[in-house]
Amino acid sequence: MAKSVVAKVFNRKITDALIFFVILGLVWEYGVKFFGIKSYLLPPLSDIGRAFIDSRDALWTHSLITLGEVLIGFLFAVLLGVPIAAIIYFVPFAKRTLYPFMIALQSIPKIGLAPIIIVWFGYGLTSKVIMAFLFAFFPIVISTLGGFASTPANLEEHFRALKASPWVTFWRLRAPSALPNFVDGCKVAMPLAVIGAIVGEFVGSNTGLGNLILLATGSSQTALTFAALLAVTLLSLGLFYIIEFLGRYVWWRSS
Amino acid sequence: MVAVKLMINQTVTQENTALAIGPAIGPAIGIDGVSKWYGGKAGVKALDDVSSNIRDCEFVSIIGPSGCGKSTLLRILAGLEPYDEGAVTILGDAVQEPRDDVGVVFQTANLLPWLDVAANLKLGVEIRQGRAAAQAQDIAPMVETLGLVGFEKRYPHELSGGMRHRVAIGQALISNPRVLLMDEPFGALDALTRDRLNMELLRIWQKERKTVVLITHSIAEAVLLSDRVLVLSDRPGRLIKEVAIDLPRPRDPSTTREAPEFGDYVVELSRLMGVV
Numbered sequence: 001m002a003k004s005v006v007a008k009v010f011n012r013k014i015t016d017a018l019i020f021f022v023i024l025g026l027v028w029e030y031g032v033k034f035f036g037i038k039s040y041l042l043p044p045l046s047d048i049g050r051a052f053i054d055s056r057d058a059l060w061t062h063s064l065i066t067l068g069e070v071l072i073g074f075l076f077a078v079l080l081g082v083p084i085a086a087i088i089y090f091v092p093f094a095k096r097t098l099y100p101f102m103i104a105l106q107s108i109p110k111i112g113l114a115p116i117i118i119v120w121f122g123y124g125l126t127s128k129v130i131m132a133f134l135f136a137f138f139p140i141v142i143s144t145l146g147g148f149a150s151t152p153a154n155l156e157e158h159f160r161a162l163k164a165s166p167w168v169t170f171w172r173l174r175a176p177s178a179l180p181n182f183v184d185g186c187k188v189a190m191p192l193a194v195i196g197a198i199v200g201e202f203v204g205s206n207t208g209l210g211n212l213i214l215l216a217t218g219s220s221q222t223a224l225t226f227a228a229l230l231a232v233t234l235l236s237l238g239l240f241y242i243i244e245f246l247g248r249y250v251w252w253r254s255s
Numbered sequence: 256m257v258a259v260k261l262m263i264n265q266t267v268t269q270e271n272t273a274l275a276i277g278p279a280i281g282p283a284i285g286i287d288g289v290s291k292w293y294g295g296k297a298g299v300k301a302l303d304d305v306s307s308n309i310r311d312c313e314f315v316s317i318i319g320p321s322g323c324g325k326s327t328l329l330r331i332l333a334g335l336e337p338y339d340e341g342a343v344t345i346l347g348d349a350v351q352e353p354r355d356d357v358g359v360v361f362q363t364a365n366l367l368p369w370l371d372v373a374a375n376l377k378l379g380v381e382i383r384q385g386r387a388a389a390q391a392q393d394i395a396p397m398v399e400t401l402g403l404v405g406f407e408k409r410y411p412h413e414l415s416g417g418m419r420h421r422v423a424i425g426q427a428l429i430s431n432p433r434v435l436l437m438d439e440p441f442g443a444l445d446a447l448t449r450d451r452l453n454m455e456l457l458r459i460w461q462k463e464r465k466t467v468v469l470i471t472h473s474i475a476e477a478v479l480l481s482d483r484v485l486v487l488s489d490r491p492g493r494l495i496k497e498v499a500i501d502l503p504r505p506r507d508p509s510t511t512r513e514a515p516e517f518g519d520y521v522v523e524l525s526r527l528m529g530v531v
Binding site for chain 2: 161172252
């Protein structure tokens with residue numbers, strides 16, 4: 001009859017998700033104990049939670065390092081990717097040369113590039129920034145390019161009828177038209193930048209969450225491995241939702 | 256042939272500028288033997304030797320079957336489309352590119368989705384005269400005329416289709432153009448909204464007196480609004496006939512349609528278009 005208090009406070013979306021995750025957690029926690037799985041293979045959830053709390057200082061420090069690498073790499077991906085997309089879109093010569101070059105570069109498995117990047121740029125921050133950049137760069141170029149191409153033809157004609165200069169047409173029409181696609185590209189690129197940084201840390205580093213995962217796994221501290229993985233996940237999620245939030249200012253779809 | 260026509264046009268132009276003070280001097284729009292092919296002369300012929308002079312402050316409609324090139328003709332007048340033969344002049348000048356004193360209203364209400372109604376109304380002023388001019392532009396009278404009071408801060412997606420078209424027309428009108436070119440501006444709207452917008456269009460035109468060229472596929476709409484209706488043939492578009500509409504003004508959709516002559520014009524135009 002009357003809606004329960006819980007249903008009033010939370011909507012179904014939240015309660016359903018909550019119930020699902022609680023059940024999943026319980027299955028993990030007691031499944032591991034019930035089947036007697038060794039804790040260095042898969043620790044119970046409570047151990048992971050404990051490791052997360054016990055090592056919170058280390059997790060925090062390493063998270064900040066990884067976060068820095070991701071943000072700088074992502075920033076460069078945007079600063080370089082957007083102008084390159086614009087050049088490919090507006091300069092036919094660049095479309096014939098730069099664009100296929102980009103596609104070819106994109107087809108190289110970037111994980112395979114990690115060792116040589118470490119050789120070139122060393123164990124420090126730079127190599128990880130470059131890995132994050134490499135992973136984030138292409139989605140941003142491709143999505144921004146798609147954004148420019150999605151400028152409605154009728155609005156382009158309208159600007160032509162108003163005798164708008166190419167400069168004005170770019171800033172008042174093409175750039176805003178491309179923004180929603182650009183934001184979509186950022187949503188794809190940000191988690192990829194995190195993967196890039198982690199891969200860079202795997203291959204050569206003595207700091208960062210990737211390095212922590214490697215060390216914890218190597219010394220059979222599996223609970224710490226999972227805690228570090230949780231930190232990576234939270235980092236990635238947080239960054240994604242920051243973009244999602246900023247994306248609310250780009251609410252239009254010019255179609 | 257073309258050269259001779261151009262020369263004649265030039266002399267007309269000179270006379271025009273000499274007299275360019277009062278209203279109704281020379282043709283506001285001169286269309287002289289205009290032909291147009293798509294894909295070169297071996298391609299599809301869109302317009303075939305179309306000629307007509309449109310007077311200052313005249314309301315002219317162009318009707319014809321779909322694909323007859325009427326939109327092409329309007330785009331040529333707007334300076335958006337090159338043509339292969341003939342000459343087009345607006346206020347005495349050969350048309351080569353879009354002009355600041357010509358407002359164009361397209362089939363789709365071309366509003367920027369990220370700008371509110373006020374900013375969309377000012378867009379033409381902003382692009383042509385700069386940001387300062389746009390800021391100084393008073394939109395209140397236009398908003399009033401268009402019946403959009405209270406919607407200034409709304410965005411296009413929050414408006415009905417009819418309102419969006421009104422904003423698009425307002426954007427063209429706000430810079431007070433001498434010539435208004437409209438390509439089926441109400442084509443996508445329902446009959447009721449269309450009637451209302453036609454009324455508003457009539458009211459604005461009777462108040463502001465501009466040269467208007469309206470492309471439409473509605474014969475009744477053409478008769479209701481126009482001083483003269485140009486009938487184009489099926490592709491390639493040739494001018495079959497110009498029909499002067501001698502109905503008294505001011506006109507009104509409800510009363511003007513009652514007049515027996517209204518029906519006569521509709522029948523005549525339908526016959527010319529091969530509908531009846």
